[in-house]
Amino acid sequence: MTWHVDTEDLRAYAQGELAPPMLWSADTHLTACARCRGVLAEVGDPVSLDAGWERLDAELDAPRPGLFERLLLRIGVADHIARLLSATPVLRRSWLGAVVAVLVMSVLAAQIADSPALFLALAPLLPLAGVALSYGPALDPTYEMAVVAPVHGFKLLMIRTVAVLAAGLGLDGLATLALPGFGLRALAWLLPALALTSTGLALTARLGPVLAPSLVGGAWVALLLAAHAHDATATLVPFTAAGQGVAAGVAALAGGLLFLVRDRFDRFQGTAV
Numbered sequence: 001m002t003w004h005v006d007t008e009d010l011r012a013y014a015q016g017e018l019a020p021p022m023l024w025s026a027d028t029h030l031t032a033c034a035r036c037r038g039v040l041a042e043v044g045d046p047v048s049l050d051a052g053w054e055r056l057d058a059e060l061d062a063p064r065p066g067l068f069e070r071l072l073l074r075i076g077v078a079d080h081i082a083r084l085l086s087a088t089p090v091l092r093r094s095w096l097g098a099v100v101a102v103l104v105m106s107v108l109a110a111q112i113a114d115s116p117a118l119f120l121a122l123a124p125l126l127p128l129a130g131v132a133l134s135y136g137p138a139l140d141p142t143y144e145m146a147v148v149a150p151v152h153g154f155k156l157l158m159i160r161t162v163a164v165l166a167a168g169l170g171l172d173g174l175a176t177l178a179l180p181g182f183g184l185r186a187l188a189w190l191l192p193a194l195a196l197t198s199t200g201l202a203l204t205a206r207l208g209p210v211l212a213p214s215l216v217g218g219a220w221v222a223l224l225l226a227a228h229a230h231d232a233t234a235t236l237v238p239f240t241a242a243g244q245g246v247a248a249g250v251a252a253l254a255g256g257l258l259f260l261v262r263d264r265f266d267r268f269q270g271t272a273v
């Protein structure tokens, strides 16, 4: 090795005053050169030295931002929020792939049976399941990161919900385009989707992130089965004009309730470990 970090620079490094790009050269060189580490140990005080090594470790360990995260950063999303969103499991390929598979099958079923009933029944469940899976320590590998992230409780929930809802509703919407024969009838999933998701979230504050969405999803399936048993030939109740009105009302009520209980999410998150 022919080059060594100059003693003055090592002193500045030890005091945390060395600026890039010299800082980076010094960091890199010090990992490989025992002689400069020796000089550094003589000129520097141990506290700031530790800070230097920690910073180096952190830089080496930091994951490179993926495509999705870089896209979010490019459109102006703050970096800690971009990191959080790109680490949200339901915004990853496996979950989105599963959603697409369910939608493709229900669209095919609608075309074969010449009825959008199965599609309309499944489409509202997807955003609910997505939001449920994106929240809660039991299901979320990024939960620990979410706890230490500078965004907490309700705000975190809302950021993720909006992102997951946008993805879920967007995919549902694309699937609707594959059913042009049913016209506006194929859009009847939208209001129930909003009603189920907002009710699931509002109940999550009281019942937790597993029970609440399970109950809401179960109630939806039970309602559809009951309506089907009552009259299998008619349009199922939630997709009639009256049912759509009720769904809009439920969505608005649950949205209001969610806003009222927003403080519970911070407490819930703190105690759920």
Ligand SMILES: [Zn+2]
Residues within 6 Å of the ligand: 003, 004, 005, 029, 033, 034, 035, 036, 037
């Ligand atoms: Zn050296």
